[in-house]
Amino acid sequence: MKDLEKRKKKIEHAKSGMVQSTGEKVYDLCINIIAVLVTLITFYPIYYILIASFSRPLGVDNGDVIFTMVEPTVEAYKRAFRLPNLWISYGNTFFYAVFGVAMNMILTTTMAFSLSRKRLVGRKFFTLMVVFTMWFNAGLIPTYLNFSQLHMLDTRAAIIVGFGISAYNLIIMKSFFESIPEEMEEAATVDGASSFRTFFQIFIPMSKPALATVVMFYLVNRWNGYFWPMTLLRDDMKMPLQVLLKKLIVDQVANETEAAIVTSASTWSPTTRIYALMMIAIVPMLVIYPVLQKYFKAGMTLGAVKG
Amino acid sequence: MAQKHQGLNRRKNPQSKLRRIRGDWQLYLLLLPGLIWFIVFAYKPMYGLKIAFYDYNVFGGFAKSDFIGLENFRRYLSSPDFSRTFVNTIMIAVWQLIIVFPASILLAIIVTEASSKFISRATQTVTFLPYFISAVVVAGMVVNFTSPTYGVINQMREKLGMEPIYFMVEPDYFRPIYTIMILWMSAGYNSIVYIAAIMGIDPSLYEAATVDGAGRFGRLWHVTLPGILPTIMTMLLLNIGKMIRSGYETIILLYQPTTFSKADTIATYAYRLAFDNRGRADYGLAGAVGLFEAVIALVMVALANQASKRLTQNSLW
Numbered sequence: 223m224k225d226l227e228k229r230k231k232k233i234e235h236a237k238s239g240m241v242q243s244t245g246e247k248v249y250d251l252c253i254n255i256i257a258v259l260v261t262l263i264t265f266y267p268i269y270y271i272l273i274a275s276f277s278r279p280l281g282v283d284n285g286d287v288i289f290t291m292v293e294p295t296v297e298a299y300k301r302a303f304r305l306p307n308l309w310i311s312y313g314n315t316f317f318y319a320v321f322g323v324a325m326n327m328i329l330t331t332t333m334a335f336s337l338s339r340k341r342l343v344g345r346k347f348f349t350l351m352v353v354f355t356m357w358f359n360a361g362l363i364p365t366y367l368n369f370s371q372l373h374m375l376d377t378r379a380a381i382i383v384g385f386g387i388s389a390y391n392l393i394i395m396k397s398f399f400e401s402i403p404e405e406m407e408e409a410a411t412v413d414g415a416s417s418f419r420t421f422f423q424i425f426i427p428m429s430k431p432a433l434a435t436v437v438m439f440y441l442v443n444r445w446n447g448y449f450w451p452m453t454l455l456r457d458d459m460k461m462p463l464q465v466l467l468k469k470l471i472v473d474q475v476a477n478e479t480e481a482a483i484v485t486s487a488s489t490w491s492p493t494t495r496i497y498a499l500m501m502i503a504i505v506p507m508l509v510i511y512p513v514l515q516k517y518f519k520a521g522m523t524l525g526a527v528k529g
Numbered sequence: 530m531a532q533k534h535q536g537l538n539r540r541k542n543p544q545s546k547l548r549r550i551r552g553d554w555q556l557y558l559l560l561l562p563g564l565i566w567f568i569v570f571a572y573k574p575m576y577g578l579k580i581a582f583y584d585y586n587v588f589g590g591f592a593k594s595d596f597i598g599l600e601n602f603r604r605y606l607s608s609p610d611f612s613r614t615f616v617n618t619i620m621i622a623v624w625q626l627i628i629v630f631p632a633s634i635l636l637a638i639i640v641t642e643a644s645s646k647f648i649s650r651a652t653q654t655v656t657f658l659p660y661f662i663s664a665v666v667v668a669g670m671v672v673n674f675t676s677p678t679y680g681v682i683n684q685m686r687e688k689l690g691m692e693p694i695y696f697m698v699e700p701d702y703f704r705p706i707y708t709i710m711i712l713w714m715s716a717g718y719n720s721i722v723y724i725a726a727i728m729g730i731d732p733s734l735y736e737a738a739t740v741d742g743a744g745r746f747g748r749l750w751h752v753t754l755p756g757i758l759p760t761i762m763t764m765l766l767l768n769i770g771k772m773i774r775s776g777y778e779t780i781i782l783l784y785q786p787t788t789f790s791k792a793d794t795i796a797t798y799a800y801r802l803a804f805d806n807r808g809r810a811d812y813g814l815a816g817a818v819g820l821f822e823a824v825i826a827l828v829m830v831a832l833a834n835q836a837s838k839r840l841t842q843n844s845l846w
Contacts, residue, residue: 243744245744246744246745249744249745249746250644250745253639253642253643253644254643254644254645254648256639257639257640257643257645257648257649257651257652258648258652260636260639260652260656261648261651261652261655261656264655264656264658264659264713264716264717265655265658267670267674267713268658268659268662270674270681271670274681282679283678283679285679285681285684285687285688287681288681288684288685288688328562329562329563329566330563332559332560332562332563333559333560333562333563333564333566334563335559336556336557336559336560336563337560339556341549341553341556342556342557342560343546343549343550348560348564351567351572352567355567355571357770357827357830358575358823358827359571359574359575359823360571360574360575360577360578361574361578361799361816361819361820361822361823362777362796362799362800362803362815362819363577363580363799363803363812363815363816363819364574364575364576364577364578364580364816364819365574365577366803367574367577367580367812368569368570368573368574368577371577371590372569383566383570384570385570386566386570387563387566387567387570392563416555417553417555417556417559418555418559421559442660442661445663446661446662446663446664446665447663448663448664448665448778449778453804464663464665467663467665467666467669468665468668468782471665471666471669471672471673472665472668472669472672472782474672491679493673493679496669496673497673500666500669500670503663503665503666504661504662504663504666507661507662508658508661510661511657511658511661
């Protein structure tokens with residue numbers, strides 16, 4: 223963000239010799255207006271979930287809630303947290319996020335460090351082995367059968383270990399380690415440091431932006447992934463939040479029956495609970511975003527440019 | 530100093546590979562966990578692709594399954610499902626190519642051209658937010674917002690005097706809805722690489738263009754766009770395979786039997802054959818369909834790479 227502003231200043235400076243013509247003023251105005259519109263339209267769905275989740279259910283059903291709340295209430299959240307399995311699946315998601323990301327980082331950083339050292343015999347072959355999986359992978363059915371053959375169906379280990387590395391994140395990490403000057407490692411070697419110590423005490427502390435980026439990528443995937451847990455797990459006690467959410471807000475299995483019961487009472491409908499559940503699912507990620515944002519962008523451009 | 534010299538010499542002296550490995554075993558030990566992971570969870574399943582050539586017995590495994598050669602492929606290619614799933618896969622990729630892909634470039638231009646710093650920053654931050662929201666929640670938004678009874682989109686339509694539409698069951702709405710959804714989810718995230726590329730353009734090029742009499746739009750057209758063309762080509766090549774292959778997790782959240790005619794892709798079809806086939810899972814056929822798709826995606830990437838090499842001198846390999 224800061225770089226962007228610096229760069230803009232430079233361009234402003236380059237242009238400062240000239241007077242802005244009317245055409246340029248119109249151009250400026252148009253771009254700013256378009257940017258504001260894009261921002262508002264993008265933000266509206268999130269804003270709508272927020273106001274709908276705090277509104278009176280019938281206000282949402284009748285279409286009174288469009289830009290503002292109607293009779294604010296936390297009833298929808300109370301009912302959402304009373305849902306069976308919500309806390310269990312929330313806990314499961316937390317478990318998969320913490321241990322899954324830890325597993326991701328251990329496997330990714332060690333392998334990336336090793337592959338980033340030019341002295342590694344077979345470096346090109348091993349790197350190709352990683353990159354190849356970005357272009358071609360076995361796909362759905364063989365992956366599922368592999369878990370079945372390993373007797374990992376319906377186990378938490380399948381989720382945590384089975385999705386232990388993303389080749390893309392590994393390449394980001396490897397590029398970053400390669401960008402650290404070789405003198406750093408040579409100096410450590412002279413001091414008698416082993417590869418382990420060089421890795422843990424020099425490379426890891428020096429790689430905070432890249433580590434934050436990769437943690438973020440993994441975390442978002444762990445928190446938001448639903449497909450493989452849904453496919454590999456059977457037991458409701460092991461299901462993460464997203465699988466439960468799929469049932470409640472996309473398939474809406476529970477709501478149909480509930481709706482039939484409540485229409486007579488006419489004070490409650492499951493609609494606002496759906497929006498409350500959405501908020502409950504996205505808030506932790508939205509809170510983490512600003513915390514890691516500054517690292518995130520620096521690291522991301524690194525990975526994207528190097529491919 | 531002397532020690533350092535020794536270190537340099539050691540590297541220059543030819544040594545047997547084995548001794549180099551033994552002397553540096555820690556580096557290889559660090560490689561090992563990841564390497565094992567790739568073998569067990571990435572390459573072993575590739576061997577499992579042979580399922581495409583078997584009449585797979587779910588209970589007996591490969592030992593009790595018959596090798597049937599290309600029979601699964603013949604069954605898929607000659608079934609009426611083939612043309613539907615093939616056309617849908619290509620069409621959904623084309624929609625993404627002509628709408629979602631350029632949108633992130635446009636967004637990057639808007640963010641970097643906006644003269645108000647506050648607006649520029651707000652646009653970038655807000656458009657990046659949806660990246661953190663799961664496909665399940667976004668699909669939930671789509672399903673609920675488009676509901677004919679309580680969905681906000683139909684409520685707005687009614688306020689404007691229009692009839693409500695049950696969007697999710699109308700096949701013709703599927704591709705636009707899916708494309709808008711993917712656009713919303715990914716434009717901000719994808720724009721970051723272009724914003725970085727625009728920031729990396731040499732400012733003296735803008736000065737030179739200004740001296741030559743170029744206005745704001747002229748500089749955009751003659752400096753910014755050519756400046757980010759290599760990035761655009763790289764991203765295009767990286768994404769073509771993805772456009773074909775990914776998305777099935779999202780599509781299976783949105784499609785319904787009534788919209789299969791426009792929404793059912795090769796991947797979602799393979800998914801249904803294996804996991805949602807009313808108890809008659811056909812892993813062999815599903816494997817063949819999946820392999821067919823993987824090969825198509827790989828061929829598309831290779832073709833795009835060749836075209837890009839010839840036209841813009843940018844290529845992945």
